[in-house]
Amino acid sequence: MPFSLLALAVMALRARPLRAFLMALTLGSGTAAVSLAAAVLAGYSQQIEGMAFGAYARSLVVSENWSSPRRTGPPTLADIGRLREALGARIEAVAAWRITRADMRLGTQAREMTLYGVLGDYRHEADMALAEGRLLTPDEVEGASRLCLLGSAAARELFRFERQRVGAQVRINGIACEVVGIFDVPMSRTADRYDEAVIVPFRAAMRYFEAGASRLAPNEADQVTVILRDRRMVRPSLEDADRVLRRARGSPLTQLPPFRFSDPSAPAQAIQRQRDSAAGLLVIVAAISLIAALVGYAASTLSNVEMRRRDIALQMSAGAGGFDILSQIVLESVLLGLAGAVLGAVVSWGAGQVLQSGFGVPAVYDVQVAALTGAVGLLAGLVAGAVPAWKASRMPPALAVRQ
Amino acid sequence: MTTPADLSGPVLSGRGLRRTYRTADGQVLALEDVDITLQAGELLAIVGHSGSGKTTLLSIMGLLDRPDAGTLRMFGHDVSRWGWGRLARLRRGRIGFLFQDAGLVERMPVIENVILPMRYARTPASRRQVNARKALERVGLGDKARRLVGTLSGGERQRVGLARALAMQPRLLVCDEPSASLDKATTGLVAELLSEQAQAGAGVVLATHDPLLLPMADRVLHMERGRFVAGGG
Numbered sequence: 241m242p243f244s245l246l247a248l249a250v251m252a253l254r255a256r257p258l259r260a261f262l263m264a265l266t267l268g269s270g271t272a273a274v275s276l277a278a279a280v281l282a283g284y285s286q287q288i289e290g291m292a293f294g295a296y297a298r299s300l301v302v303s304e305n306w307s308s309p310r311r312t313g314p315p316t317l318a319d320i321g322r323l324r325e326a327l328g329a330r331i332e333a334v335a336a337w338r339i340t341r342a343d344m345r346l347g348t349q350a351r352e353m354t355l356y357g358v359l360g361d362y363r364h365e366a367d368m369a370l371a372e373g374r375l376l377t378p379d380e381v382e383g384a385s386r387l388c389l390l391g392s393a394a395a396r397e398l399f400r401f402e403r404q405r406v407g408a409q410v411r412i413n414g415i416a417c418e419v420v421g422i423f424d425v426p427m428s429r430t431a432d433r434y435d436e437a438v439i440v441p442f443r444a445a446m447r448y449f450e451a452g453a454s455r456l457a458p459n460e461a462d463q464v465t466v467i468l469r470d471r472r473m474v475r476p477s478l479e480d481a482d483r484v485l486r487r488a489r490g491s492p493l494t495q496l497p498p499f500r501f502s503d504p505s506a507p508a509q510a511i512q513r514q515r516d517s518a519a520g521l522l523v524i525v526a527a528i529s530l531i532a533a534l535v536g537y538a539a540s541t542l543s544n545v546e547m548r549r550r551d552i553a554l555q556m557s558a559g560a561g562g563f564d565i566l567s568q569i570v571l572e573s574v575l576l577g578l579a580g581a582v583l584g585a586v587v588s589w590g591a592g593q594v595l596q597s598g599f600g601v602p603a604v605y606d607v608q609v610a611a612l613t614g615a616v617g618l619l620a621g622l623v624a625g626a627v628p629a630w631k632a633s634r635m636p637p638a639l640a641v642r643q
Numbered sequence: 644m645t646t647p648a649d650l651s652g653p654v655l656s657g658r659g660l661r662r663t664y665r666t667a668d669g670q671v672l673a674l675e676d677v678d679i680t681l682q683a684g685e686l687l688a689i690v691g692h693s694g695s696g697k698t699t700l701l702s703i704m705g706l707l708d709r710p711d712a713g714t715l716r717m718f719g720h721d722v723s724r725w726g727w728g729r730l731a732r733l734r735r736g737r738i739g740f741l742f743q744d745a746g747l748v749e750r751m752p753v754i755e756n757v758i759l760p761m762r763y764a765r766t767p768a769s770r771r772q773v774n775a776r777k778a779l780e781r782v783g784l785g786d787k788a789r790r791l792v793g794t795l796s797g798g799e800r801q802r803v804g805l806a807r808a809l810a811m812q813p814r815l816l817v818c819d820e821p822s823a824s825l826d827k828a829t830t831g832l833v834a835e836l837l838s839e840q841a842q843a844g845a846g847v848v849l850a851t852h853d854p855l856l857l858p859m860a861d862r863v864l865h866m867e868r869g870r871f872v873a874g875g876g
Contacts (some may be wrong), residue, residue: 244762255750551748557707557736558807559763561728637727638708640746641698641819 245564249571252548258501262578263540267620269296269526271584272591277522279592283602284515284610297504298471300478301366303463303486303488305500312489312498316361319485323466326484327614333361334468336461338445344438345411346398353394354437355412357445364467366423366434368392371423373406376441393436395422412438413451433458437468474503479488519544530616534624540626541573552632569629570622577621578614585613653716654815654846655704660713662869663697673699674710675869683814686841687848688857688865691866697850698819699731700866704848705738705817706730708756718814736764739813741833741849745804747792754779754788764811778810779803798829798849807838816840818849822856830855 253260302323304314311557320334342355356362358381371392388410390398399405409416417440426435440449446458456462456571470476478501485491489498503509545552552565560568592603662674674696681687681704691697700709706717715723716723718737722730739760740746747756755776766774779785782802792800801821808816815839822830834856841847841861849856857863865872 243768248762251751251755485696517657553707554746554748555759555763556731557705557734557746558741559731561731561763563728564731564763636708637731638702639744640707641702641705 243634245568245571247456248568249575252568252572253341253575256544259540259544260576260579263537263544264576264581266533266537266540267577267617267624268533268583270530270537270611270620271581271617272587273526273529273533273584275584275588275609275617276595276603277519277526277590278609278612279588279597279603279605280522280601281515281519282606283596284511286516286604287303288511288515288603298468298474299504300466300467300468300474301502301504302481303502305497308491308496308498310489310491310495310498312491314456314460314462315485316457316501317461318465320360320490322484323464323481326480327466327468330468330470330473330477331466333364333467335360335362335365335465335467336442337362337463337465338442338450338456338460339462340445340450341371342413342438342449342451343396343411344398345414346402346408349398349400350504351394351397354433354451355445356434356437356439357449358439359442359461362439365465366431366433366439368426368431368606369424371395371422371424372461373419375421376439379465382443383441383443384447386415386448386597387420387441388417388441388633389421389423390410390419391423391435391437392425393440394438395419395591410438412440412449415448417444417449443459453458475489478503510517516559530620534620537576537620538624538627541569541625542631545569545628548632549635549639552635553637555638556635557640565635566629566633569632570625573621573629574618575621577617577619579617580620581614584617585610588613653680653682655716656716657703657710658714660700660703660708660710660715662696662703662708672869674703675833677713677869677871679704679849679864679871681815681846681860683803683846684841684844686837686861687861688847688863689848689850689866690852690858690863691850695866696735696869697866698721699869701817701819701848701850704815705740729805736760736766736831737813738815738817739808739811741801741808741816741818741821743803743823745800747803747807749793751792752788753790753792753795753803755786756792756803760807760811761845766811774810775779778806781809781836782806797824801825801829802832805833809836809840812857813840814844814845816845816847818847818851820851820853821849822851822853827855834859 258282302315317336320336324331340355341352344351344353376387377387395405398410402408405422406419408419410419423434426432468474481495482501485499486493486497491498505536555565589605595601596603652870657677657679660674661676664673677700678851687699687702699708703710703715708720714721717733721732722733757778758771761771761774776785776788779788782805784799784802784806790793821833825833830853837847838859851857
């Protein structure tokens with residue numbers, strides 16, 4: 241019987257093709273609104289992902305506050321202990337970084353690049369896949385071995401012709417250093433800075449590679465990155481960290497803090513706020529459009545059922561029960577809903593292109609948006625077709641005899 | 644589909660059937676205390692003026708309507724209090740209809756109209772096609788199976804209606820003025836096919852005034868103001 245019902249539903253729709261098309265278009269307009277809203281929200285989400293990737297979105301970066309009148313210097317390794325004590329279980333990982341420019345050489349190739357000396361868990365920030373070789377082990381990071389990791393662009397510039405890159409000796413400010421691994425191209429904006437850079441152990445940077453008289457003491461870092469377990473912990477952790485570090489440096493609350501606390505996810509948050517305000521508006525507009533489409537569609541289906549009273553009664557006289565009629569009308573509605581979803585997807589995609597090229601509003605059409613569009617069309621067909629279908633199933637079959 | 648109850652007794656018997664309608668002018672009595680019996684193989688004609696209750700009685704006999712009071716037995720079942728769902732299941736494949744205007748679904752191909760009752764009776768797809776083709780051949784419309792109903796003449800439409808009614812080999816055939824707008828030749832064909840059905844064991848009831856159809860009836864009942872006035876049920 242399901243195939244027969246499907247055949248009857250298709251026949252009924254094909255009997256009035258223009259009407260069926262217009263009804264599908266009505267549902268399609270509502271579906272398009274929902275699809276477009278979802279695509280724009282997905283576009284903003286993708287932008288946010290690009291700006292604050294993974295763990296970096298829940299980190300706190302501590303560095304010297306140059307504008308503070310009482311210059312107490314950059315953060316030290318002892319400050320890491322204080323932060324660990326103050327923030328306790330909120331901390332997932334900590335990394336201390338010494339950052340400087342270095343002259344990099346390999347044979348006749350010479351480039352100036354950023355040198356990162358790292359202590360602790362550096363993988364949260366240098367969140368890139370490895371293209372060749374291996375990573376620095378925790379023991380190597382804690383030690384002072386002359387080993388380094390190169391970013392993808394750095395490796396490309398240094399190794400022009402050499403095939404064997406891992407194991408090669410590069411010179412950092414004139415000191416030989418073995419390349420143990422090369423990163424792949426970064427996929428997020430936060431990892432971009434490691435692309436044309438070299439990463440070495442903290443103590444190796446301090447002992448061998450920083451040129452001339454170092455501006456930092458051996459236990460000092462340019463920045464300390466505290467990765468927290470949850471993004472919502474960033475704000476309260478910032479206050480706790482400020483309090484404990486002020487106390488350590490004897491800096492009263494009436495003065496500017498000795499350290500600058502930056503939240504690297506701040507740009508992402510700005511976009512997120514933009515997305516959230518757009519989301520509210522988009523959801524309301526999409527909901528109104530969908531409701532209008534549903535009401536219009538239900539009204540059309542009702543009038544269609546009224547027009548088909550005799551046909552429905554004739555089907556009943558031929559043996560159709562109320563459930564058969566209900567199923568057929570619902571099926572017709574679902575088919576129109578699916579056709580509406582296809583039309584809606586096309587309209588939404590076109591509108592998305594206009595928004596993107598004309599107004600710079602991101603719109604992403606992925607599997608999720610496609611699935612949502614299909615589901616909305618299907619559900620819209622089901623919901624809007626339910627009442628007319630129920631009414632049709634309650635029609636008196638005696639109408640077949642009474643013309 | 645056929646239960647033991649189907650095979651014994653008359654096709655249909657009604658006792659004290661009553662039906663009223665509510666209209667804007669109040670209640671209208673369409674049937675009052677009607678007794679009727681239709682045996683298998685019997686061809687029963689009902690005559691009466693417009694508004695005499697013929698159509699209401701045919702609707703009830705075809706299980707398209709329910710009486711307000713009285714008892715109706717169909718194929719051995721007491722269906723007086725049955726819901727619409729059960730009535731539809733009983734109607735399926737057992738009762739064929741031939742309406743005054745043929746009662747075809749417009750904008751549907753001819754063959755699909757003939758197939759329609761077989762779809763609801765869950766007849767296998769291959770048999771549906773064969774039976775429908777045979778029925779159309781029988782009424783001389785084998786070459787118009789794929790045509791849309793809207794493109795047929797009045798006589799052709801009535802013949803399609805006849806093919807639809809006969810394709811299922813129903814046990815009861817309900818006909819409402821089947822020759823009202825037909826020429827003599829087509830009326831003759833209708834009469835011949837209805838007689839064949841009755842001879843094959845089906846109960847046939849028709850409301851008609853057609854002098855070509857009335858002589859072939861086993862019984863003729865006259866209705867007036869919702870009652871039989873002569874002959875009785």
